[in-house]
Amino acid sequence: MSQEVTVPDVMIDLIKVSKVYPPDVQALTDISLTVARGEMMFLTGMSGAGKSTLLRLVSRIERADKGMVEVAGFDVAKLPQRDIHLLRRKIGMAYQDFKLLPDRTVADNIALALEVVYQPRPFIEERIRELLDRLDLARKYATPAEELSRGEQQRVSIARALANSPEIILADEPSGNLDAITTGKVMDLFHQHHRQGATIVIATHDRSLYQEGGHRVIELRFGRLYRPRTEVPETAESIEPPEPVPAEEV
Amino acid sequence: MMPFLTVVLRHTLRNMRFTWKSQVMTLFTVGLSVLIFSFFYLIYCNALNLSEDLSDDLRLIVYLDDEPAEALKAEYEHKILKFDQVERIDFVSRGQAYQRFEKQLGADSDVLAGVPEDFLPPSIEVYPVRSLDSLSRIKRFSDYLLTLPGVLKVQYGKEWIERFYSFIQLMRVVILLSGFLLIMTTTFMVAHTIRLTLFARQEELELLRLVGATASYIRMPFLVEGALQGLLGASLGLAALFVLFQWIRLQFAGPAALTQAQFTFFSWPVVCGIVTIATLLCAIGSFSTTRKITQL
Numbered sequence: 208m209s210q211e212v213t214v215p216d217v218m219i220d221l222i223k224v225s226k227v228y229p230p231d232v233q234a235l236t237d238i239s240l241t242v243a244r245g246e247m248m249f250l251t252g253m254s255g256a257g258k259s260t261l262l263r264l265v266s267r268i269e270r271a272d273k274g275m276v277e278v279a280g281f282d283v284a285k286l287p288q289r290d291i292h293l294l295r296r297k298i299g300m301a302y303q304d305f306k307l308l309p310d311r312t313v314a315d316n317i318a319l320a321l322e323v324v325y326q327p328r329p330f331i332e333e334r335i336r337e338l339l340d341r342l343d344l345a346r347k348y349a350t351p352a353e354e355l356s357r358g359e360q361q362r363v364s365i366a367r368a369l370a371n372s373p374e375i376i377l378a379d380e381p382s383g384n385l386d387a388i389t390t391g392k393v394m395d396l397f398h399q400h401h402r403q404g405a406t407i408v409i410a411t412h413d414r415s416l417y418q419e420g421g422h423r424v425i426e427l428r429f430g431r432l433y434r435p436r437t438e439v440p441e442t443a444e445s446i447e448p449p450e451p452v453p454a455e456e457v
Numbered sequence: 458m459m460p461f462l463t464v465v466l467r468h469t470l471r472n473m474r475f476t477w478k479s480q481v482m483t484l485f486t487v488g489l490s491v492l493i494f495s496f497f498y499l500i501y502c503n504a505l506n507l508s509e510d511l512s513d514d515l516r517l518i519v520y521l522d523d524e525p526a527e528a529l530k531a532e533y534e535h536k537i538l539k540f541d542q543v544e545r546i547d548f549v550s551r552g553q554a555y556q557r558f559e560k561q562l563g564a565d566s567d568v569l570a571g572v573p574e575d576f577l578p579p580s581i582e583v584y585p586v587r588s589l590d591s592l593s594r595i596k597r598f599s600d601y602l603l604t605l606p607g608v609l610k611v612q613y614g615k616e617w618i619e620r621f622y623s624f625i626q627l628m629r630v631v632i633l634l635s636g637f638l639l640i641m642t643t644t645f646m647v648a649h650t651i652r653l654t655l656f657a658r659q660e661e662l663e664l665l666r667l668v669g670a671t672a673s674y675i676r677m678p679f680l681v682e683g684a685l686q687g688l689l690g691a692s693l694g695l696a697a698l699f700v701l702f703q704w705i706r707l708q709f710a711g712p713a714a715l716t717q718a719q720f721t722f723f724s725w726p727v728v729c730g731i732v733t734i735a736t737l738l739c740a741i742g743s744f745s746t747t748r749k750i751t752q753l
Contacts, residue, residue, distance in 0.1 A: 266667070268667065288672075289671075289672060291666070292666075292669045292670060292671045292672075292674075295666070295667060295668065295669040296669035298669075300667070306664055306667070308660065308661055308664065319664065319665060319668055320668040320669070322464055323665060323668055323669050323670040323671075323674055324669065325460040325461060325464065326460075327460065367668070371669075
């Protein structure tokens with residue numbers, strides 16, 4: 208008798224999630240957010256608004272203090288530590304601080320993500336070359352990560368996040384160190400994966416990334432979610448913490 | 458399975474390359490511990506062999522005041538053979554004792570001329586089972602034999618047996634201590650080396666967890682590394698012992714006392730046993746250290 212496997216339509220579901228960093232820094236407060244399977248979504252907000260924290264909760268680098276986080280059908284809080292790889296293999300995350308191994312080559316850094324799922328060596332080589340080619344890093348294949356510029360390191364981090372063609376892609380400020388042309392190439396890669404069915408959440412304060420895409424944009428302010436805006440605040444001084452949006456409206 | 462093994466081996470070799478200085482130190486320490494332990498164990502084994510050879514001639518002679526009647530013989534037999542440590546007993550009558558003595562004197566047997574044939578006391582020869590355990594109990598057993606009716610005296614190589622038994626006891630203590638040393642060094646040294654590697658690669662291990670590596674994916678190379686250290690260290694230690702053993706044999710090839718005794722090296726099953734135990738101990742040391750990885 209075959210068992211029917213249900214694929215959730217909701218890929219990421221946060222219900223009244225709060226996170227406090229010791230001693231009493233309220234990073235997120237009562238966040239409720241649903242991201243559908245195959246959706247591409249932008250998370251905006253000033254530095255310190257809680258964008259990175261939210262992404263870290265989704266990939267369970269951090270645990271929520273309150274509320275429920277469900278990702279790809281996993282209740283993240285209840286997922287035992289020994290099964291954490293099941294969640295992480297569904298997620299490709301490009302970190303703001305890149306998380307590269309400085310003494311390893313670019314290829315080795317990207318290969319890590321492919322080796323842990325036991326991809327055959329020829330496939331790993333081919334995939335790395337393909338990604339580096341797309342990101343204008345083909346010449347850096349054997350260069351140690353510590354010898355790369357920040358922009359190059361950022362692209363390697365993105366390449367590693369995309370290497371396994373994961374179901375969920377989380378990108379934390381992916382254009383932070385990139386020029387407009389390279390940013391375009393990175394976004395092309397994201398769009399390609401999105402077309403192939405990946406759910407993508409990009410945390411950014413770079414308006415150019417989401418201005419013309421027609422994708423959902425969610426704004427975080429002081430750890431709370433606000434209505435999608437057409438106008439993005441220009442300066443930090445202009446921001447006053449207004450009333451938060453009720454959970455069911457986001 | 459193959460990709461898993463390939464990845465594990467690749468990571469193991471990489472770990473060992475990164476911390477090769479600690480690896481060499483650990484190998485040396487494990488090898489030395491195995492050498493010390495197996496050196497004493499080899500002496501102990503050879504001493505046991507020696508005790509078996511020597512105890513071929515070991516017997517207790519129970520001198521009786523008079524020739525025992527059949528009923529008393531049966532009682533002696535019953536009371537002595539009830540002990541597991543006794544292999545067999547032989548009754549020697551006055552006449553048999555005289556004949557043996559005469560035979561021993563050989564050409565000088567004429568000194569017995571005029572001596573009555575029953576001048577020697579009858580006796581019981583008790584042959585203990587040839588084992589170290591029986592040696593250790595021989596004194597108590599001889600005390601027991603003295604309590605039997607009609608027994609005048611019990612004779613055996615008391616002094617020699619007691620010295621030999623003390624030596625064996627000492628060897629047992631030394632082996633226990635060196636075994637303890639072996640356990641401590643293998644598990645703790647290996648655990649320490651693995652901890653150094655873990656510390657040096659903390660960033661990478663965290664990253665591996667973030668990209669979806671299982672705990673066993675991360676842990677297995679360290680376990681293999683520990684086991685390899687045990688395997689190589691024990692092999693080196695035993696190889697060094699073998700060289701030492703051959704050297705000693707060559708050095709003492711002359712003295713008759715040593716050539717009479719058959720000194721042997723460990724048999725292959727013992728060698729494999731020592732190597733396996735050292736490998737397991739090192740793997741355990743590694744296992745205990747890498748438990749933290751699952752918390753990453």
